[in-house]
Amino acid sequence: MATRAKLSLAIFLFFLLALISNLALGKLKETEVEEDPELVTCKHQCQQQRQYTESDKRTCLQQCDSMKQEREKQVEEETREKEEEHQEQHEEEEDENPYVFEEDKDFSTRVETEGGSIRVLKKFTEKSKLLQGIENFRLAILEARAHTFVSPRHFDSEVVLFNIKGRAVLGLVRESETEKITLEPGDMIHIPAGTPLYIVNRDENEKLLLAMLHIPVSTPGKFEEFFGPGGRDPESVLSAFSWNVLQAALQTPKGKLERLFNQQNEGSIFKISRERVRALAPTKKSSWWPFGGESKAQFNIFSKRPTFSNGYGRLTEVGPDDEKSWLQRLNLMLTFTNITQRSMSTIHYNSHATKIALVMDGRGHLQISCPHMSSRSDSKHDKSSPSYHRISADLKPGMVFVVPPGHPFVTIASNKENLLIICFEVNVRDNKKFTFAGKDNIVSSLDNVAKELAFNYPSEMVNGVSERKESLFFPFELPSEERGRRAVA
Amino acid sequence: MATRAKLSLAIFLFFLLALISNLALGKLKETEVEEDPELVTCKHQCQQQRQYTESDKRTCLQQCDSMKQEREKQVEEETREKEEEHQEQHEEEEDENPYVFEEDKDFSTRVETEGGSIRVLKKFTEKSKLLQGIENFRLAILEARAHTFVSPRHFDSEVVLFNIKGRAVLGLVRESETEKITLEPGDMIHIPAGTPLYIVNRDENEKLLLAMLHIPVSTPGKFEEFFGPGGRDPESVLSAFSWNVLQAALQTPKGKLERLFNQQNEGSIFKISRERVRALAPTKKSSWWPFGGESKAQFNIFSKRPTFSNGYGRLTEVGPDDEKSWLQRLNLMLTFTNITQRSMSTIHYNSHATKIALVMDGRGHLQISCPHMSSRSDSKHDKSSPSYHRISADLKPGMVFVVPPGHPFVTIASNKENLLIICFEVNVRDNKKFTFAGKDNIVSSLDNVAKELAFNYPSEMVNGVSERKESLFFPFELPSEERGRRAVA
Amino acid sequence: MATRAKLSLAIFLFFLLALISNLALGKLKETEVEEDPELVTCKHQCQQQRQYTESDKRTCLQQCDSMKQEREKQVEEETREKEEEHQEQHEEEEDENPYVFEEDKDFSTRVETEGGSIRVLKKFTEKSKLLQGIENFRLAILEARAHTFVSPRHFDSEVVLFNIKGRAVLGLVRESETEKITLEPGDMIHIPAGTPLYIVNRDENEKLLLAMLHIPVSTPGKFEEFFGPGGRDPESVLSAFSWNVLQAALQTPKGKLERLFNQQNEGSIFKISRERVRALAPTKKSSWWPFGGESKAQFNIFSKRPTFSNGYGRLTEVGPDDEKSWLQRLNLMLTFTNITQRSMSTIHYNSHATKIALVMDGRGHLQISCPHMSSRSDSKHDKSSPSYHRISADLKPGMVFVVPPGHPFVTIASNKENLLIICFEVNVRDNKKFTFAGKDNIVSSLDNVAKELAFNYPSEMVNGVSERKESLFFPFELPSEERGRRAVA
Structure with a gap:
């Protein structure tokens, strides 16, 4: 039966290779269920067995069928699992919410x-x-x-x-x-x-x-x-040294040391x-x-004067320029955002910093605009511009989200509670905020000709859109023309 | 038939493991075609079936053979694909032109x-x-x-x-x-x-x-x-936000926003x-x-005074020491090389910088000396010194090449056109140029005893070779003794 | 027989997936040997073959059995190899001596x-x-x-x-x-x-x-x-350039160059x-x-005044603060430790630096305390604290060891020779030494209440342990109470 193993090896390797070139795999699978010569052979052999009684033949034929079914089930199962697996990989690549x-x-x-x-x-x-x-x-x-x-x-x-x-x-x-x-x-x-x-x-x-x-x-x-200090739970790092070493280093007999390192057991x-x-x-x-x-x-961010504040929200920043040199060395900034209930931050992005945000209190909603994370990127020809998809999440205390530089995003407080977010902003050197709504936003800062060209739309119309005097935090409410129709974000 | 699956699993795992230890695989494959007990058994069984007609038996025997052939073909195919795959990996490792x-x-x-x-x-x-x-x-x-x-x-x-x-x-x-x-x-x-x-x-x-x-x-x-500004093509990043968010942020009714983001379609x-x-x-x-x-x-490199210039070429450098602080922060230098037609740069290398070069104009030739990129490196015993192979390329506008630090290289202009190259030199801090020909080259800077020992050759002879007064750029011409025999580089 | 291959594929894929979900695999393997329907079928078929002689039947039955055994052997072998493989991976993950x-x-x-x-x-x-x-x-x-x-x-x-x-x-x-x-x-x-x-x-x-x-x-x-200079062995980097380039660059005829690059052959x-x-x-x-x-x-570490010295050892450090700016730029420190025979360094760790140590002379012993390097870490629930295991090695000249920051370690000289270690300490910025024994150790620096809580032991008892006046180097000897029982570390 050793040959069988060898042949199976051949088959296995063949399919391993087939697997590698998915094309081949695809082809094989297409024809898989269509005709099954083995089933034909199996049934033929049942019929051929002259010494079989009719009952024997039926059993034999049934065995052929059940074998067939078993195998089809395996194929199905395999296909399903394969698909699931594929989907997982797919998801991994294009995880809808990597942030x-x-x-x-x-x-x-x-x-x-x-x-x-x-x-x-x-x-x-x-x-x-x-x-x-x-x-x-x-x-x-x-x-x-x-x-x-x-x-x-x-x-x-x-x-x-x-x-x-x-x-x-x-x-x-x-x-x-x-x-x-x-x-x-x-x-x-x-x-x-x-x-x-x-x-x-x-x-x-x-x-x-x-x-x-x-x-x-x-x-x-x-x-x-x-x-360092500890015992059995938490275990002391000293427990890894041999008794000789411990006795010599601590000049204490083993018995005493054993007692010392045996007491702590409370975790x-x-x-x-x-x-x-x-x-x-x-x-x-x-x-x-x-x-x-x-x-x-070194400081208390809640008692610091906010960098920006209006009726809709408050932003407090402690960064390298502001305080301690270790923030500079770690290239780090701490920010605290308090968005008033029924309010929102402006749509904005950071130029250099990545935001690691922790929801402290309240509930709300997050939207980030992301260039598609598919395999589009570099290797394929994609003649046109990228498209963007929305990453969104309902926020509640204990959740963490990340906003990479360049990615426009918005946070919105719920109707009932302020939304409190504490952020570690990393790689903060040279960072600037750019906004898409409110005072001094990107669109309003564009000269009129560029604006018209960019939108292919008269600049007066464009200007009509982007004019509002607040910056950073706004009420989360529909324009007056649309009130009453407001839906949940 | 569930057992069959289980057994196949056993076989599959066995061979997966065999596969892992290539040795075992090798051994199995060696004996694969030599004798095939399964074929023998198959044929034997055909003969044993007493109830078979002669025709039945022939069919049966043919099935055995075709099975055998099928499997042999699989083995061959597998071997071939395996080899190709191996070759690919090999090629990847030893890409002749990684630069x-x-x-x-x-x-x-x-x-x-x-x-x-x-x-x-x-x-x-x-x-x-x-x-x-x-x-x-x-x-x-x-x-x-x-x-x-x-x-x-x-x-x-x-x-x-x-x-x-x-x-x-x-x-x-x-x-x-x-x-x-x-x-x-x-x-x-x-x-x-x-x-x-x-x-x-x-x-x-x-x-x-x-x-x-x-x-x-x-x-x-x-x-x-x-x-940011855009519409359908290029798609605006704002398109990823929900209408509620956009309306609230921009204080503009949905209809108006839809019109705004629907105009731009020109790419x-x-x-x-x-x-x-x-x-x-x-x-x-x-x-x-x-x-x-x-x-x-911030500057124009074409209008800057060259760092070095002679009749055969011109080098202009703008680096951290020279100008803007952002070059220092990005650890970057920009250089522009204009090699006169029929001329060449000296053989030289950078101590720290990696050169990312873009051919702007003209045609020419590049040679880089590389330590072998095979698996030689660290894990194997290679009692002697490394050997070097030539990476060469004909240059034309639009091509990019990279020269890593330490690697001696040379660029040569064609007979008809100057060769213009613009380089981003990265990791430029502490960088120095070392040359192998022309004034103050490595060989001429060695003391005579070391020179003799290094070449195992009288130092007068060595000195005879490396003496020429130009530096950085030379005419690309054979020594006077060899003129007339000049071939294409 | 092509179908067979297709079915094998199905089976193979099925098990590949089963393999991925270890659970499924485990389940299958459990029931593997218990009952084997295929064996039953095989034997049944032998009995059914009415045209078989008794001898035929015996052969047939024996074949069934030997097939069965073969497969069981494969399963065993596979299991064993699987285990070995697993152990290897395990070892790789938990390499007892990664340092x-x-x-x-x-x-x-x-x-x-x-x-x-x-x-x-x-x-x-x-x-x-x-x-x-x-x-x-x-x-x-x-x-x-x-x-x-x-x-x-x-x-x-x-x-x-x-x-x-x-x-x-x-x-x-x-x-x-x-x-x-x-x-x-x-x-x-x-x-x-x-x-x-x-x-x-x-x-x-x-x-x-x-x-x-x-x-x-x-x-x-x-x-x-x-x-650069060289010939055939060591091969000159210039050997990679074409003769045209070399002749043009060095203005020397090919014949002369060939002679020059052909002399050195001594390695x-x-x-x-x-x-x-x-x-x-x-x-x-x-x-x-x-x-x-x-x-x-730039300096001689042996002739520098030691940073610390007592009768049991001597530590000399040359670091960024101490001398040359290149040490600062490379973020590097050189230290030389000379531990007197029968002495030891204190149990200590570096806060930031990683120590790359080379044993220069003498013999001795090393112990490092490591958090378990198993898969424990991040993905699993491990309700309690980590445990630590000992990495130990006997040291002799030519050996290299690494001590990562945070990891407490100790080095001990043998009874007969001083232990001389030269260390490149990398990432040395902000580095501090923390000790567990001797003057100003971590335990003695803890306030009494914390000490009692940490050890769950009266602080007088804890203090009794950690009191010794020497720092950094001690005699390697058991406490007086235990003398005479001293064993090899």
Whole structure:
């Protein structure tokens, strides 16, 4: 029977190759069901078996048929699965939403304990190759229940930490002592790679919610946690060293070390008592109860004067020009957008920056205009101009979306709630905003002749369209001529 | 028949694994045709069927044979395809000309209308993995007929625009107005990513030819065009937004918007009237007809004083040290080489820069010396030194070639025409030129002992070879001893 | 029989898909051996064949069985190979030692002649994807026998050259002459990309050993050698140009050129006479015999004052802040560690830098603590904290190891010899050292409450562990309580 195997190999290879050239595959499949010589042969042989009784023959013929059916089913199934697979690939290539990340689907849980969790957004390039430019950024969300302790660790990544909700104490190990920093919502701080840190949720009732942007310094797009102090859970990094090494380094007998590294078993986020929380408060400066140590977060975006504000929304930016040198070195900007309910941002794009946006609060809607992400691009002749398709998503707290440079987009608050979005804008050097509606938009800034040529339409008519005095934020309402017909976006 | 499938699975997996270890595959294939027990069995069974007539038996035996042949054919075919596939891979690895790009073969047409075209050079890494270092540069050529309008768009890339031929007006949207710049041949300008721009060929007769070096800011090696103003062709990016959003943003009823975005249908490059051309001219400064607005291109390389010039050629360089800070930031230099007919550049290489060269005019010849690009490299033992092979190409206008750092090369003008080459030199920081012939070449700069040791030849003899007083450009003629025998390079 | 092929295709595709969804595969395999309808059918058919003699039937039944066994064997084999393959992949993913490079296994020989050899460490990413961050660094070791000449060449890479052992003369071609530099052990020098250089082992007896860190400027992770002057071996880069070009460029008849490029046949490293060695010595300054030209290496690390030193070890650092601007531009630091016999470095990690370490002399032991490199990481739910495993290796001269940032590690000298390690530290900007033992370690710097919480252990007990006054280097000895029981690390 070894030959059978060899022949099967031949067949297998033949089809592997056929598979590679899809054309051949297609051809074979077309004729697949039309005629089936094997079935004919099978039935013929049943008839030929002279020694068969009529009953034998029927059984034999039925076997032929069932074999045939079985195989057809396989072909069908294969075709279906093939198609599904193909569709998946297709989707991957032309993922309708390469820029929108769902809270449940696109995050993975790194840590989950009684006390809280750390969830990490998937690698941007796992979502889409189009996000290659921001491959080395990773977003993580830390959630900690009231009065919990997030145990000491360091990362092989620069960390930009933003306090979304709740009130934290951050402990950072510096040289020979621990610096303690109280954090309030809106506080942002840069933690250099490798710095051991711990976090306390100092609030007795409220959950603590932190966004952490990681910029790995070792392997691009990959960061790890290292628990220095710890035990069995979280496991201490020291547990990897042999006892000899540990004993020699720490000058402590094995028995004592075993006890030390065997105590901690509560996981990396756990509940602590009110007394412990108090004891962890900064003490340096005179202060009121419970935490009065001057906040040392590098800045608080909520308390900063907005860059732009009108009745429909507010934009606050903290960027390289504005403040700390680390923002410049990381080529980063933090922005906070608060869109009033029933209002919208203008249609606009960034020239250089990629926006990594996290919906903090409220509900709303997002639309991005994208050049088709099909295989159109470079290799094929496409005599005309590209076409654009809409990426849209309903926004709710916890969702993340990315807007690449050059791509016009718009965000709209729902009827009932303001929409609050916090953005890490990366590659922000030289960035400018260009708008399509409101004061100083692209169309109104074009000279009249170019306008007429571009639209093939009299410039007075074009001008009629693009005139409105507000900029950046507008009410989301139909033009007066159309009121009453307003539908949901 | 489900078992059959299971068994086939077993067989399939077995061979998949066999396939993985090529050795096993090799072994199996060797014995494949030698003896075929299945054929023997098949024929044996034909004979065994006692109830068969002689005719039945013949048919049966023929079936066995045809089965056998079918399978042999499959094996052959598979082997052939396998070999072809292998050869392809092989060719890919050792592409004889990874550095030369043909005007027809290696460009793809992004836009082609009555008015003109935009062609984009393939991604450098699509040509060869060796070009990975310049992956994020893309070269595009815009050609526009006399009196045409290239409609407004922006790119998600930094653009370095060089006016090769013809006379353009460039409109750049800045803040609240459009800046207009007249371009002449030799003008170069940097357009920051995201800036909306339009282009006019203001010449009544001559074609406009622009080279655009794109440096993508979003996805590495990939850039897109976004038509802000537009209609159906070019399609406006605004077309991707829902009517609600557009109506709310532009405060214009749907009907009016539909009309506006339905007019433009002429494509993205189209013919315009002389009056329109005039109306698009810069008007700021007093000027003569037809365009007198002061040229604001950052510089004109044709009007710059050459860095080096002799009777055989001329080299003009504009680099970071020389002029604008954006050249420094983009780590870029522009050079223009004009080699006199029957002349040549010296054999030389750049220490750091990669040269992306575009033949502007004339004909000539290129030779580059390359370390073998085979799999020689790192994994195998190759006890001796590398060997070098010649990459050569006949040059004509429209061709592009790349010269990586460290690789010695030479360009030669034809007998009848000067050879004009414009180069974007990238990664230019710290770059130096090293030559192998002419004044101060590598060999003549070596001390005599090293020279003798290197060539294993008396240094007087070596010195005899490398002495000539010219540098950079020479006549392309044989040494006096050899005149009359001159052949085509 | 063509149908058969088609059916096989169907089956093959079906299983390919089944394969993709491992679940399905698992299911199929479970039931594989349990019942085999095909065997039943086969045997049934043997019995049915009424015309068969009893002997025929036995043969037939035996064939069924042997077919069955054959297939089972295939399944087994396939399963085994599958497992092996899986294990391999597993190993690849979890390579137990992605950071340790053996002198024989992980280097390839680029050049090997009578006079010496050049060995190049494999690309870091070939060893492990985790090393992607240092992909563009390549380490080479040059070994040259006494009184040899390493013939002139240039590289398409920045080269940082470190003289490990022996005494060299380095010739660098600058503008119109050759600069000569004498090198002593500990000397380090930066050679800009493209600079032609030759090397002389000026010692009559001792071998010369140089480490060269290459930072490619053309294709990332890939560098090439170019022999300008040369002949047949090493082959001159000029050999790739056509005779016409060479004759025209060098103004020398072909015959003479052929002779010139035909002499050198000794390879790229060869023995030279004492007279030649003397003649290659620097001559500029008055000096004693044999070489007195002032050393111009940018610095000598062995003669620098150590950054830290105690009885157990010595650390010398030369970094961006310390000296030459090229270290800053290359973002590089050189360190030299000399650990006294029976001593160890503290357990510590770098915050930003990746250490590429070369064992120069002595023997010892290395341990690194690594977060598990399994597929754990991002996509799966792993409710608890990561676990760490030990990477360990016995060190001997010629071995290379890498320590990524954030990873705690320790090096220990053997009982008999000091351990001498030279390190290229890359990505060194902002780097800090954090220690787990000795003065100012992470644990002792934590405030007491955090310490107690982290270890779940009274802080007095924790403090008892981490108190020792030395820093950086300690004796490698068990705590006094445990002496006498000391085992090999």
